[in-house]
Amino acid sequence: MMILIIILCSTNAIAQTDYYYYKGNKIPLSLNENKVCLSISKDRQNTIKRILANVKVLKKIEDDDFDIIVVLQSEFERLTTLESWKEDTKSVILSHCYITTDETEVYATPYLNIRLQKEQDIDLLTLYAKQYGIKIVKQDPLMPLWYILAVNQDCDMNTVECANRIWESGKFAASVPDLSFDDMTCSNDPMFNQQWGLQNSINTGIDISASDAWNYATGNHVKIAILDTGVDMTHIDLTSNIGNLSYDAETKTSPSVVYRYHGTKCAGIAAAVKDNSIHIAGVAPDAEIVPISVNIGNSTNNALKLADGITWAYQHGVDIISNSWHSSGSHTAIDEAIQNAFLYGRQGKGCIIVFSSGNGSSNYVSYPANSNDTILAVGAIDNTGARANFSNYGTTLDLVAPGVDILSTYPVNLTAYDSGTSMACPHVAGVAALILELNPELTVTQVNSIINSHAKKLSGVNFNVTMPDGSWNNEYGYGLVDAYSSVINTPSLVYIQNDTITGTNVISADYIYVGNDVTDRMEHGDVILGQGDITLKAGYIEIKNSTTVPLGTILTIEN
Amino acid sequence: MIMSRKYLLLLFISCSIHAIAQTDYYYYQGNKISLTLNENKVCVSIPKDCDKTCESIRTNVKVLTTIIDETFDIIVITRSDFEKLTTLDFWEEGAKSVILTSCYFTENNEEICTTPYIDVRLKKEEDFDLLTTYAEKYGLRIVKQDSLMPLWYILAITQNSEKSPLEYANELFESGDFAASVPEWGELGDPFNTVRSITTTKTNSSYGIYNLQGWRLESTPIKRIYIQNGKKRISH
Numbered sequence: 001m002m003i004l005i006i007i008l009c010s011t012n013a014i015a016q017t018d019y020y021y022y023k024g025n026k027i028p029l030s031l032n033e034n035k036v037c038l039s040i041s042k043d044r045q046n047t048i049k050r051i052l053a054n055v056k057v058l059k060k061i062e063d064d065d066f067d068i069i070v071v072l073q074s075e076f077e078r079l080t081t082l083e084s085w086k087e088d089t090k091s092v093i094l095s096h097c098y099i100t101t102d103e104t105e106v107y108a109t110p111y112l113n114i115r116l117q118k119e120q121d122i123d124l125l126t127l128y129a130k131q132y133g134i135k136i137v138k139q140d141p142l143m144p145l146w147y148i149l150a151v152n153q154d155c156d157m158n159t160v161e162c163a164n165r166i167w168e169s170g171k172f173a174a175s176v177p178d179l180s181f182d183d184m185t186c187s188n189d190p191m192f193n194q195q196w197g198l199q200n201s202i203n204t205g206i207d208i209s210a211s212d213a214w215n216y217a218t219g220n221h222v223k224i225a226i227l228d229t230g231v232d233m234t235h236i237d238l239t240s241n242i243g244n245l246s247y248d249a250e251t252k253t254s255p256s257v258v259y260r261y262h263g264t265k266c267a268g269i270a271a272a273v274k275d276n277s278i279h280i281a282g283v284a285p286d287a288e289i290v291p292i293s294v295n296i297g298n299s300t301n302n303a304l305k306l307a308d309g310i311t312w313a314y315q316h317g318v319d320i321i322s323n324s325w326h327s328s329g330s331h332t333a334i335d336e337a338i339q340n341a342f343l344y345g346r347q348g349k350g351c352i353i354v355f356s357s358g359n360g361s362s363n364y365v366s367y368p369a370n371s372n373d374t375i376l377a378v379g380a381i382d383n384t385g386a387r388a389n390f391s392n393y394g395t396t397l398d399l400v401a402p403g404v405d406i407l408s409t410y411p412v413n414l415t416a417y418d419s420g421t422s423m424a425c426p427h428v429a430g431v432a433a434l435i436l437e438l439n440p441e442l443t444v445t446q447v448n449s450i451i452n453s454h455a456k457k458l459s460g461v462n463f464n465v466t467m468p469d470g471s472w473n474n475e476y477g478y479g480l481v482d483a484y485s486s487v488i489n490t491p492s493l494v495y496i497q498n499d500t501i502t503g504t505n506v507i508s509a510d511y512i513y514v515g516n517d518v519t520d521r522m523e524h525g526d527v528i529l530g531q532g533d534i535t536l537k538a539g540y541i542e543i544k545n546s547t548t549v550p551l552g553t554i555l556t557i558e559n
Numbered sequence: 560m561i562m563s564r565k566y567l568l569l570l571f572i573s574c575s576i577h578a579i580a581q582t583d584y585y586y587y588q589g590n591k592i593s594l595t596l597n598e599n600k601v602c603v604s605i606p607k608d609c610d611k612t613c614e615s616i617r618t619n620v621k622v623l624t625t626i627i628d629e630t631f632d633i634i635v636i637t638r639s640d641f642e643k644l645t646t647l648d649f650w651e652e653g654a655k656s657v658i659l660t661s662c663y664f665t666e667n668n669e670e671i672c673t674t675p676y677i678d679v680r681l682k683k684e685e686d687f688d689l690l691t692t693y694a695e696k697y698g699l700r701i702v703k704q705d706s707l708m709p710l711w712y713i714l715a716i717t718q719n720s721e722k723s724p725l726e727y728a729n730e731l732f733e734s735g736d737f738a739a740s741v742p743e744w745g746e747l748g749d750p751f752n753t754v755r756s757i758t759t760t761k762t763n764s765s766y767g768i769y770n771l772q773g774w775r776l777e778s779t780p781i782k783r784i785y786i787q788n789g790k791k792r793i794s795h
Contacts, residue, residue, distance in 0.1 A: 252706055262751050297750035300628040300674050301713055301743055304705055311707040325751055328669035329744030330587040333678060333711055364667065422751055 018098075020160055020177055021167045029098035029106075029160070036076045037095045037107045037180075039066040044091040050084050051092070060204060061109060061180045065137075065150070068180075070097060070107055093151060095158055098179070110150045111137070111178035112163040117171070119145065124171055132162055141488065142216055142438065145173070186211035187274050187281045189237075191415060195280055196383045197269075197402025197427060205456070206385040206480070208401065208427055210283055213483035214274075219284025219433035221440070224270050225313040225321045226426070227306065228263030230256050230293030232411040235264060237272045237279040238289060246291045247312045249305040256293035261411050263291060265418055266324045268409030270426035271433070279415050280407055283430025283483065284437075290318050296325050303331035310337035310353075314345030319436050320352040322429035324422035326366035334368050342374050342444055350444030352432040354378060356421035358392035363474075370396040376432075376448055379477065380404060380424040385458045387475045391421055398448070399455045399477040401427035431483045438490045454486045455479035583663075585725060585742060586732045594725075597662040601641045602672040602745065604631040604658040612653035619644055626674060626745045630702075630715070635662060635672055635747060658716060660723060662747065669748050676702070676743035677714045677728045682736070684710065689736050697727055710738070 019026040035058065040048050048067050055075040061068040071079075076094075079085060095108040112134070114125060125147060129136050133154035140146040151159050159177040167175035186192075186199070193201065198210035223245065233242045233255070246256035258264070267282075267289050274285030292309040296302060306327070313321050321341065327334065338353055345351030357379040358366030369377040377396050380388040380403020387393065388404050403424035410416040428451065435447050442450075452469035455478040463471035463479065472478055584591040600623065605613045613632045620640040626633040641659075644650055662672040677699070679690060690712060694701050698719030705711040716724050724742045731740035 295627060297746040298625075298627050300626055300631075300633065300676055300745070301678070302746065302750075303741070303744060304678055304708070304711060304713065307711075308705065308707045315707070327744065327750065328665050328667070328671045328746055328748060329585070329741075330592065331678070331741050331744070332587065332680060332739035333705075333708060333741075335588070336680070337708065360667070360669075362667065366667075420751070 020163060020179070021175065028101055030100075032097040032099050032105065034073050035070055035097040035107075036073055037061075037068065037070050037097055037109065038076070039063075039068045039093040039095065039110045041066060041091055044088075047088045047091045050082075050088060051079065054079055054082065059107070061107065062205070063109070066093070066110060068107075068109055090153065093153070096160070106179035108159050109178045109180050110152075110159060112149050112151075112159045112166070113174070113176050113178060114147050114149060114163075114166060114172050115174040116145045116147070117173045121171070122147075125149075128166055128169070128171070132157065132165070134162060142490075148178075186214065188277050189272075189274060189279060189281045190277065191280045191407055194407045197406055197423075198281065198283065200383055203384055206381070206383055206458075208283065208431065208481050209456075209484035210281075210430075213431075213434055213487045214285070216484075216487040217284075217434040217437040218274070219271060219282075219287030219430065220437050221288075222284065222320065222433040222436045223288045223290050223318045224284065224426075224429050224433055225290040225292050225309075225318040226263050226267045226270065227292045227294070227309045227313065227321055227323050228266055228325065229260040229296055230258035230263045231267040231289060231291035232258055232264045232409070233291060235268075235409050235411065236413050237276065237409050237415075238264070238267055240273050240276075241271050241282075241285070241287065241289050242291065243288045245288070245316055245318075246293075247309065247316075248293045249309040249312065250293065250295055250299060252308070256291040258411060259293060259295040259298065261416075262296075262324070262422065263293065264411050265408045265416065266322060266422060266426045267291065268415075269406060269423060270322055270430045272409055279409060283427055284433035286437075287430070287433040290316075303327060303329070304333050307331070307333040307337035310334070310341050314341035314351050317346075318351060319346055319440075320354065320429050320432045322426045323353065323355045323368075324420075324425045326356070326358050327368060330367050330371070335371055338368065338372050338375065342372070346440075346444075349441065350374070352376065352429070352436070352444050352447050354425050354429045354432065356380075356425040357397055359390040359420050359422075360392050361390050362392050362394070364394045365392050365396040370394075374444055374448065376428055376451065377477075378421060378424045378428045378481075379475070380419070380421045381458070381476075381480060385460075385480070388419065388421075390419070391424075391475075393475040393477075395474070397474070397477040398452055399428070399479060399481050400424065401481045428481050431481050431486055434483055434487050435490045438487060442490070450486050450490055451481060452478040454482050454489050456482045456485070584729070586729060586740065593666055594663040597664055597670060599638055600635055600662040600670075600672070600747070601638055602626075602633065602635050602660045602662055602674065603641065604628075604633045604660065604675045605653075606631055606656050609653070609656045612649070612656055615647070615649040615653060616644060616657075619647060624672075624745070624747055626672075628674070631658070631675060633674055633745070635745070655718065658718075661725070672745040672747055673724050673742045674745050675715045675724060677716070677724050677731070678739075678741050678743055679712050679714060679728075679731055679737050680739040681710045681712070682738045686736065687712075690714075693731060693734070693736070697722070697730070699727060713743075 018029050042065055055071045057069045059070040093110045097107050100106055129149060134149045134151050137148040137150050151162060163175045163177040166172055197207055200207040233239060247254050248256045268280060270282050271284050271287040271289050272280050272282035274281035292313060294305045294309055310321060341351040341353060354376045355369035357369055357377050365377045369375055376398045379391040379393055379397050379400040381400045382388050382404035401424035403421055404419045405417050406423035407415055407417050431451060432447055435450055449469050457463050457479045458476060461473050461476050463473045465472045469478055583594050607630060620636045622634045622636060624635040658675045660673040665671060694714060698717050699714045700717050702713040702715050728740045728742040731737055
């Protein structure tokens with residue numbers, strides 16, 4: 001009984017903090033008195049089992065360290081009356097659910113995000129963390145001034161209060177509680193909740209984790225060619241992502257034309273505009289769509305026209321070529337165009353070329369998806385994570401993506417559902433665009449490797465074959481493409497310009513570019529001789545004390 | 560006499576088809592790829608300037624597939640329809656302009672056909688003269704050079720050609736004088752990897768909303784003028 005009183009008092013105390021700071025302003029939060037958020041450390045499996053057995057989970061928030069669930073306040077109160085609660089309460093962090101000013105439901109997790117004013121302020125952060133009884137969880141690898149902290153049992157404040165107190169100290173650039181959004185809130189597009197491939201509200205986790213990935217990249221400055229039957233360039237959910245580049249391989253002229261609907265479907269999956277309150281969101285919603293049209297299957301000399309489409313794409317600065325088609329007869333011109341795109345595309349770094357695996361339910365991947373190991377060959381799964389019964393598989397399959405009942409754009413401002421590996425392919429093309437936004441210097445094989453090695457291993461599938469990019473299965477390849485995991489594991493791009501370096505610096509990086517452009521790239525183990533001892537080691541740069549790089553005065557490192 | 564000439568023509572075509580069937584492979588990356596003759600279908604290419612022949616053929620057969628081309632009307636029909644054609648009066652004259660090619664099943668049991676075209680890749684730019692020589696020898700026409708992949712040329716068989724495009728493609732490759740030589744494939748299956756028919760969806764808010772050009776909109780546009788229930792409205 002005493003414990004219950006303490007918890008309720010604590011809950012009451014939490015409720016007093018009904019705002020958070022954004023750009024220095026207080027943003028009101030209204031307490032949602034009907035729900036509470038419980039975070040249970042994953043190493044307390046018995047507690048988790050007991051709680052889950054006694055409440056109905058309204059929402060589960062994915063996390064590495066905690067099982068985070070949202071339950072009804074009434075169910076929580078019932079939980080506290082159980083005998084086991086005396087023990088379980090020690091392992092549970094309680095936080096509130098709120099309604100924001102735009103009536104969005106948000107859930108406070110045990111986390112808060114803090115941005116240092118400068119790198120050296122980490123000591124200050126450590127001090128505050130100790131004072132408030134919060135734990136520094138990790139530094140954000142892509143935005144290294146940001147840190148994630150977590151409250152624990154020793155903390156007498158909740159995350160919202162903690163975040164506010166730290167902001168009010170004036171010592172940090174930002175301090176925000178981690179407010180988990182409801183599924184729908186990561187896009188205001190009205191049909192987003194029907195795009196299970198991006199975020200699956202029925203079978204949690206059976207999606208490409210697009211909304212998490214969008215916190216890091218949205219495909220800005222990346223060009224995705226849709227080599228297909230043409231794209232409706234005036235479609236209201238595509239048009240602002242379509243630039244000046246397009247090509248019709250039938251007539252060898254620009255712009256592209258529309259022969260059939262198929263290309264418009266594929267374009268929307270890869271890069272439909274997000275947050276425009278229209279239709280859907282694409283995987284890379286800020287990428288540029290480059291339509292390349294061929295009257296596929298309906299005109300003569302198709303193979304050469306398709307080869308021309310690939311050739312035109314790499315010659316015109318396209319980064320990614322998405323191909324949701326196959327050819328029954330193999331053709332050397334297609335092989336040659338693909339090989340040239342790998343060799344010469346993206347200034348020699350190679351275009352990323354994605355193909356659908358084919359729809360024959362066969363134990364082989366269709367041509368040309370199977371014609372070159374550097375192609376990403378993509379099969380399809382349904383929204384339960386099972387291989388679509390039509391999806392081709394086999395030794396040259398790289399991975400799978402959502403491909404059953406996929407909603408996308410359709411000509412004349414419409415939308416439509418379709419199924420097929422055609423639909424799976426542009427999902428992966430979109431993920432490649434997210435990666436290239438973060439690091440445009442990656443080669444095609446590096447991008448492929450990031451995508452393959454960070455695919456989700458679907459439960460119940462035996463990934464028992466060891467391949468270069470990890471464990472692999474004949475029907476699922478390396479698994480389900482994972483946008484979030486791919487982007488957070490994309491090595492950052494670091495520039496050191498002509499600068500003077502003092503002090504010892506250790507920077508996390510896989511590549512280093514020296515000079516005013518990116519022409520001089522260091523690989524692991526390289527040392528810049530005559531410019532001081534700058535050594536790129538596996539995973540970090542070592543810069544020795546008082547090293548001087550000629551011509552510069554300031555060290556600039558962009559992460 | 561007329562019947563006899565018809566019979567001879569039919570026999571010639573049958574023999575020709577039979578001869579084509581002997582070449583049951585093509586070259587890909589230097590390897591022979593097997594093809595199985597599809598005995599139920601044939602591909603008929605009629606020059607576009609033979610309007611009457613084209614019309615006569617189309618009115619007497621069921622067209623299974625049409626392949627769009629600048630020079631020929633290319634259709635795929637059943638062999639039984641084709642055989643029926645050869646018994647008709649117009650055929651005696653019409654056959655002179657028609658190019659007949661075969662349909663195949665690939666090793667993956669996918670249906671393709673050959674058209675009058677062959678794609679040849681030179682080993683080097685200077686080999687164009689060599690290509691010209693072969694074209695003359697085989698009665699092939701050099702149609703054009705590919706603008707983006709300039710070592711590739713498109714050739715077409717003519718009435719003077721004695722063999723099928725598949726056979727010529729193989730002979731050109733086997734000569735060792737060219738980097739590649741492939742008959743042009745026509746797809747008879749679905750080249751797209753989409754399996755389900757389309758369901759066009761509409762949101763509730765979109766019913767009866769049109770832009771000023773009259774296109775029906777899926778949803779209310781942002782910051783645009785649109786028409787709903789016959790009235791011009793502005794969304795903000």
